[in-house]
Amino acid sequence: MGGDAAVVRGARICYQSTARTPDADTRLIQRLIQATPKHNTVFEHAVFRFGVKCPLFVARQWMRHRICTFNEKSLRYCIADREYYVPAGRDEGRAAYVAHMEASFDLYEALIAQGWPREQARAVLGLGVYTEFIWTVNAWSLMNWIEKRIDLHAQAEHRAYAEAILDIYCQVMPVTAQAFREAVLSR
Numbered sequence: 001m002g003g004d005a006a007v008v009r010g011a012r013i014c015y016q017s018t019a020r021t022p023d024a025d026t027r028l029i030q031r032l033i034q035a036t037p038k039h040n041t042v043f044e045h046a047v048f049r050f051g052v053k054c055p056l057f058v059a060r061q062w063m064r065h066r067i068c069t070f071n072e073k074s075l076r077y078c079i080a081d082r083e084y085y086v087p088a089g090r091d092e093g094r095a096a097y098v099a100h101m102e103a104s105f106d107l108y109e110a111l112i113a114q115g116w117p118r119e120q121a122r123a124v125l126g127l128g129v130y131t132e133f134i135w136t137v138n139a140w141s142l143m144n145w146i147e148k149r150i151d152l153h154a155q156a157e158h159r160a161y162a163e164a165i166l167d168i169y170c171q172v173m174p175v176t177a178q179a180f181r182e183a184v185l186s187r
């Protein structure tokens with residue numbers, strides 16, 4: 001919502017200026033990304049809303065990011081789908097991992113059938129179970145998330161989401177995303 005144009009509008013009201021050349025807005029965004037101290041609020045006018053499906057352990061890390069808004073599927077009210085993450089390339093132990101996940105779902109469903117409330121029965125499910133949430137975040141906070149979660153120190157599974165969302169960011173806000181890649185991610 002807003003895109004590069006929202007950043008430019010936010011900045012140009014500060015200076016009461018207009019673009020005098022075709023590439024003036026691009027150069028403005030590049031300067032703003034590099035500015036010290038940071039003129040971060042101009043990037044907060046562009047907003048994204050994502051629908052995310054990921055394992056619970058990724059969601060748990062994701063929700064450490066506070067400058068954004070989430071709503072998540074509730075396993076108090078909904079029945080968990082029998083869907084879980086299985087890491088690729090782990091042949092040894094894979095069968096035991098899958099058997100454990102299946103057994104946990106068998107127990108979960110049996111407890112619900114016996115009348116257990118969903119909110120208590122869910123406790124037997126593992127962190128590899130998929131969850132779904134809506135994430136609304138402004139472009140400045142999104143860049144903070146991408147920078148932290150695309151880093152090689154971040155968990156690979158979370159990094160995969162950061163890489164996918166960076167691709168979307170590049171499509172939707174090409175000028176800001178390019179300036180961010182050059183000024184921040186290539187450091």
Ligand SMILES: Cc1cc2nc3c(=O)[nH]c(=O)nc-3n(C[C@H](O)[C@H](O)[C@H](O)COP(=O)(O)OP(=O)(O)OC[C@H]3O[C@@H](n4cnc5c(N)ncnc54)[C@H](O)[C@@H]3O)c2cc1C
Nearest residue numbers: 061064065066067068141144145147148149151153154155
């Ligand atoms: C590789 C990696 C490993 C991690 N390991 C752990 C771990 O082991 N345990 C753990 O608990 N967490 C861990 N984290 C989470 C990390 O500590 C941050 O909570 C998370 O990355 C969110 O970052 P953030 O605070 O910048 O983002 P946001 O919460 O979105 O905040 C954005 C920015 O707003 C400002 N801000 C927000 N809230 C406040 C506030 N209360 N006071 C002052 N400024 C604020 C800060 O400038 C902050 O950078 C890890 C993160 C990464 C990337």
